[in-house]
Each structure stands twice: as structure tokens, then as C-alpha cells.
Amino acid sequence: MKPHVLVTGGAGYIGSHACKALSEAGYVPVCFDNLSTGWREAVKFGPLEEGDLADRARLDEVFATYRPVAVMHFAALSLVGESMQNPSKYWRTNVNCALNLIEAAIDAGCLNVVFSSTCATYGDQDGVVLDENTEQRPINAYGGSKRAIEDMLRDFGASHGLNSVIFRYFNVAGADPAGDIGEQHVPETHLIPLMLDAIAGKRPALTVFGSDYPTRDGTCIRDYVHVSDLVDAHVLGLKWLEAGKPSRVFCLGSGNGFSVREVIEASRAVTNREVPIVEGARRPGDAASLVSGSRRALEELGWQPQRSDLSVMIADAWRWHQAKEYEY
Template sequence: MKILVVGGAGYIGSHMVKFLMQQACNITVLDNLSTGHADAVPAALLHKGDLADVDSLDALFTQHQFDAVMHFASFSLVGESITDPARYYRNNVSNTQNLLDTMINHGVYQFIFSSSAAIFGEPEYLPIDEEHPKNPLNPYGRSKWMVEQMLEDYDRAYGLKSISLRYFNAAGADSDGSLGERHNPETHLIPLLLQVAAGQRDNVTIFGHDYQTVDGTCIRDYIHVHDLCVAHWRALNFLQMHKQSEQFNLGNGSGFSVQQVVDACRTISGIEISTTYGNKRVGDPISLIADSKKAKRLLTWQPKYTSLHEIIAHAWCWHQQQLEHK
């Protein structure tokens, strides 16, 4: 298969590229490297370009004749989306439309979209299934929901078949330590904690410690990046076999509190990681847990790395390798 991986030099995208190479797929990576890293993918696969450049996009599709496209190129910082929504609607929505239009113009009708649990907003019930009301709390979540709605319309009008995969909290790293999570700025809890353990920052702020939970900190569903890659692969196989658009929630199905994550990072690293408490953030739900039964049933997908300690151990292995190479 000839697959275009857009945003393939980023965190999840680069893991996906490695996984697809192991499946003997023919891969092209398109990334503008605004948040991705050129060294995260083989140089021969990387095409530096931007979805805003329609002519370049058209030329790329003319050259390669892709069978399918996987999209990992959204901006994803909630806070930034609130202060600069134009940037998020332009990249996450308008640029994605450029990609979809180019696909249709070149007869490519299989699309896997990296969506988000942010489309749901404040949970009305737990665990969150696919039918849960969609009420995103910020421009980031709204941009993802807009694309999902666009995909429904493009299916009806043009026959473009898509699968939207709604991640909860992506975490972990490649088990051999060759790939990991590196954002600038970093906003995700596990890498922030491990940066303290690695001596790269002084402490991590925990936002709120008086939630109505066992230890007072909020609860999140962490899903290993490898399990996300497997889900994408199964989704593509499903799309080829059934020619049917779908949406799936992807999570561990169990939640871990922020304090549990802190304790696990301390245990895995063997270092007393410094944390401080800050005020609750507006819009932070007490608990977010995915109902992934639909993915398990239709994609025959089952998370492999469900242990919080295993997820963190893989991430810590990558952080240690980064320190050794400096």
C-alpha cells in the first residue's frame, strides 16, 4: 500500500511511520516540521511541505498515486487555541479541507483522521462512548469536531470514506527507546514529570488537588502510543474491507489519577520528582475515561500496554537514551 502520513514527523505520526514500515507499506511523510522532528523519520521518506500549499499538495499526489492518507497534522495545545483560535481553525480545519479536496481530485478515498476526546467537552456520563453528546470546550476541540462533521458531508457528497479515531491521553514511547514524546513547549503530564527526573526542569505543577476523587487529583485515561498505531492499522484494514466510514473512541478503559501518575514516575525513575500544587484549570473535568468497546468489537483491537507502570517505563527509557546522546 502507498500511504501518505501527514504530520508523520510528530509524536504519534513518527511511531505510526515506524509501524507501517514494519508492515512493508510504501510510505511518504508530509510534514512542515513546525512541531515535528526531521530525525524522527527516515530522511528518504520525508517531504517537507505544508497543507496550506495547494499546488505543492497537488504535485505530491500526482507523483505518488496514494492508496490512503493518515492525518496527524493538527495543532493540539488547548490553551493556545483559546488565545489564538485563528491559527487552529486555519491549520486544523482549512488546511485539512485542502487535503480532502486534493484527495478527491486524485481519486483517493480512504482517510484515517486523528481526532480527540476534546470533542466531547464536560462528560455527562462515564465511560464516554461514541454517542456521547459533542460539546467541545475550546477551539482545539471544536476544530476536531468540525473536521469530523466535514468528513460526514464529504462521504455523502463525494464518497470519501474515513475513520475518525478519538484519542484520550496518548502516552508512552516506542518500547526500544528509539522514539518518544518531545514537544516544545511540553504540556503533557508524563513527559513533564520525567523531565524533572532527568534534571531538565525543576518541578511540575499539579492543577487542583481537591477534586472529588480518591486522592483529590483529576483522573485521565492513558493510552500507549503503540496501541494507537495498532488501532490506526486496524482502522485502515476495516476501511479497505467494508468501505464504510466510522468513528471510534480509543482509551485504556480505566483511569489513573494525576497523583498515581506522579507516584508511578517516581517509582520507575527512582527519583523523588518535585511537584507543586496550583489552582484548578477552567474546563478541566474531574474524570475522563473512554468506552472503547466499539473499537474492540469492529476493529478486533485490544490495548496491549494497559499498565501505567509499563507506559511510563517505555517513556523513561526514551528520556534516558536522550540524555546519553547529549
């Protein structure tokens, strides 16, 4: 019998790709999602259990039914701008729900957790390739809430033997190369899908938020990793825990940052279409330059990203955006 893995947020962008990767690796992914931002149509690789992480009774029911060997925790509020405007929402939802999940998992005897964190826990530290030893100084409630969950995992590890692998990463891009699933959010806030929809005429011009940052062309710089490579790392993290190895933090990134203007130029080259843009003001909470290294993941996990080239990520995303079956 194949082991079950509970995937919170499994109907979302990264979670659905993780479910596919888990299925291909011999697990049964159990998607736990309230479908507030996820898509029922993206749940293709295992059962869907609708529920909210705030509902402890529902969590207990799902743990009892499937007896998962591990949890992959993706579900979270993740809009930086919104977290600046409404921090209580982020602290209440992300942190309280994670605590509920951790306690339910421990009570069910499920002691392996792979957590989707973020390099936003580091804050704005320009000119530095961020790694696992970099000081965490979040500048918004999104990054702060994720750091708090990391702290919880550490504390419950010490008190209850909970084992965890924590992944910190920045911008995820691309789509499943086979075209089964892709990236879609409501509202959409990520640069590449916004840009591709603007190219396709499905939304107004792309807004470039801030052109006066202290970067090489005045726009924000970010590191990008292909979603398929990202979820491959999560499966390796699961196997790390199953092998009895200790809790560990891994950063995932290319070590190379691309500015907003550079991503726009790459999209022009891939699609052979112009990107309609307008200039906008800076958004509160946006750091100027965030670049993440992944040396530890390469050396210890044996992670070997295959598709985290900017042109490949854009091409995969563009292919899916042109063929996607469901709309906003």
C-alpha cells in the first residue's frame, strides 16, 4: 500500500505540483484545501479533502482516515502588500492555523513535516546571496509569520520529537512541462503570469512597481526557481526525514537575480510579443534585491534543478497560459 502524505494547500499552484511529484515518487498525496485560493480542477493526483486548517476536528478526521506518514505544509496567505495593510490577518491565519496543524499531526503520531517557508524571512539585505546562516530580519507580516512557524517547528521538535525540513525560497515560476497544471491566482500578483496575461490581452498593461530602486536598472531584483524543480526538492526533503536525518533548513534558488525589466525582456524574446507596461510607485514592504543560494540543498539533498533557467520558466508558463482550460 502506498504511503499517504497530507498536502495542505494542495489545490494551489505549488501544492498541486507537489502532489504530482509525490504521486510520481510513489506516494498518495491527500490534498487538504479550503479552495479559497486553490482550484478544484488542479487536484488530479490524489483525493481532495475540503477543510480549513482552523477546524481542528476536521483535521483530526483527515489524519485518522489516511494516517499520513508526513505533512507538506503549503497553505498560507502570501501577499506581501496585503500583509503590510492587514498584519493581524496574516498573524492570525498563518500562525494559528500552523499551530493547529502541528498539534493535530503530533496527536496523530505524524512527526515528519516539510514546510514551505520563504526567503522573505530575511527582509531586505541587498548585495548578499542569502543562505541558511543569514540573519532573519523580516520587514512585513508575511515574512514574520513564516519565521514564527519555523520557530514553532523548532520548539515542537525539542519538546515532542517533531522532525522538519524547512525550505526558504523566493519567486517560483513556470508550469508543469506536461501541461497538466500551471500557475493561476485570484488575485494574481506574480510577475510572470501577470506579464503573460498582459501580452495575451487578458488583462491591462503590466504595472512596474518602482523604477528608482538602488539596482542596475532601478527595478526590483528577484531570484527565480522553476516550480517543478522546487517540488522535486520537497520530495527529497521528505525522503531526508524518512531516512531518519535531523531537522534541517534549506534555501532554494539559482544564486542569480533578475530585475523586473530583465524578466520583461526575456518574455519578449520567448513570446516574440511586446509587453505592455506602465510605471507605478513602489509597493510597501518590497525589498530592492533578494537572491537566494542553494549550495546546501545541492550538496546535502542532492537536488539538481533541471528547468530553472529564466527562458525555460517563461516558455513553460507561456505554453500553459495559452492552453489553460479554466479562467478567472
